[in-house]
Amino acid sequence: MGTTHLASCSKSFMDTRRPRRVREILCAETFLRFRTTRDASSPTVFHEIFLFNAGAGTGNFAGKMNVFENREKILRVCGLCVDFSSRGRTAHVVRDVSFELARGEILAIVGESGSGKTVSSQALAGLLPDAPACAVRGEIFLRGRQILGLRERDLRKIRGREIAYVFQDPQSSLNPVYTVGAQIEEAICTHVPELKTARSRRERVGELLREVGIAPELADAFPHEFSGGMQQRAMIAMALAGEPEILVADEPTTALDVTTQRQIMDLLLALRERRSMSVILITHNFGLVAQIADRVCVLFRGEKVEEGATCDVIENPRHEYTRALLACVPRLRTE
Ligand SMILES: Nc1ncnc2c1ncn2[C@@H]1O[C@H](COP(=O)(O)OP(=O)(O)OP(=O)(O)O)[C@@H](O)[C@H]1O
Numbered sequence: 286m287g288t289t290h291l292a293s294c295s296k297s298f299m300d301t302r303r304p305r306r307v308r309e310i311l312c313a314e315t316f317l318r319f320r321t322t323r324d325a326s327s328p329t330v331f332h333e334i335f336l337f338n339a340g341a342g343t344g345n346f347a348g349k350m351n352v353f354e355n356r357e358k359i360l361r362v363c364g365l366c367v368d369f370s371s372r373g374r375t376a377h378v379v380r381d382v383s384f385e386l387a388r389g390e391i392l393a394i395v396g397e398s399g400s401g402k403t404v405s406s407q408a409l410a411g412l413l414p415d416a417p418a419c420a421v422r423g424e425i426f427l428r429g430r431q432i433l434g435l436r437e438r439d440l441r442k443i444r445g446r447e448i449a450y451v452f453q454d455p456q457s458s459l460n461p462v463y464t465v466g467a468q469i470e471e472a473i474c475t476h477v478p479e480l481k482t483a484r485s486r487r488e489r490v491g492e493l494l495r496e497v498g499i500a501p502e503l504a505d506a507f508p509h510e511f512s513g514g515m516q517q518r519a520m521i522a523m524a525l526a527g528e529p530e531i532l533v534a535d536e537p538t539t540a541l542d543v544t545t546q547r548q549i550m551d552l553l554l555a556l557r558e559r560r561s562m563s564v565i566l567i568t569h570n571f572g573l574v575a576q577i578a579d580r581v582c583v584l585f586r587g588e589k590v591e592e593g594a595t596c597d598v599i600e601n602p603r604h605e606y607t608r609a610l611l612a613c614v615p616r617l618r619t620e
């Protein structure tokens with residue numbers, strides 16, 4: 286990592302348009318990252334962290350940064366409830382959750398383990414088990430069309446092409462006996478049947494790999510030959526195969542070091558810019574939320590307890606649970 290990158294990273298927490306707490310979180314996150322790299326002694330970063338701690342920021346936040354407020358809502362979830370039933374017992378794992386997603390917006394769904402993040406996101410494209418094991422109620426509108434309760438045949442047209450998933454844990458999602466390229470090609474076969482020749486599909490595999498920052502020559506590598514970060518990138522390439530409008534990234538940085546986490550976040554940001562894609566980022570890490578999310582929805586035991594623009598939620602968390610999650614982010618300041 287070069288000094289130019291260091292400078293650009295540190296700019297984010299020196300940007301005084303961001304609320305102080307947001308910059309504080311970014312600052313702590315940057316510090317952690319540089320402690321794990323050779324650049325740890327970089328004078329640039331430490332100088333800026335020093336300035337930050339000395340109170341260089343004003344703490345004022347002029348723009349609310351939520352440019353998506355008036356944009357078309359591509360996804361609208363109203364009163365989503367998910368119940369799982371087994372041996373006569375029912376667990377209400379998602380209760381009356383509502384949220385909206387604008388075109389090009391990054392929405393973070395945040396919550397502790399078991400709070401219902403994965404289940405609520407999988408309900409969007411009908412990925413949960415069928416009744417009677419699982420019952421999904423509420424309304425899900427994709428570009429104004431109710432998609433909850435659609436037949437499997439219709440849902441298949443939505444999965445991958447309109448809503449694509451990067452599933453939690455790439456190691457168990459990638460098939461160890463096929464090359465990464467073959468798995469991306471399979472996703473292309475499923476979602477882009479127009480690409481009929483093997484050659485055109487291979488070319489597309491190369492393009493997708495390049496787009497996520499992997500050399501196309503590595504298409505013939507097996508998943509175990511990839512690092513965790515590269516596996517995550519390969520999963521993102523597979524998800525992009527169908528040119529989705531919404532990308533759901535379920536904990537895309539679990540088990541990655543802080544530097545690679547940042548690279549994956551940068552990749553998501555670049556994809557959003559390039560493709561005007563909306564992103565649902567599922568995480569429990571407010572450090573990542575502060576880096577890229579426009580809006581946050583906080584889940585606690587299957588219920589939404591808070592929602593708002595990222596800066597507002599971080600600066601003025603209203604719910605006790607959000608405050609507790611924010612308290613988990615390391616602080617550099619001692620006061
Ligand atoms: N197929 C299933 N059958 C029964 N219960 C389930 C099933 N899938 C999830 N659950 C339960 O639903 C609840 C929410 O699970 P979910 O996977 O959405 O949590 P999460 O917020 O994504 O957690 P994590 O951060 O650990 O991934 C959990 O209590 C889980 O045990």
Ligand SMILES: [Mg+2]
Binds near residue numbers: 403404453535
């Ligand atoms: Mg999960």
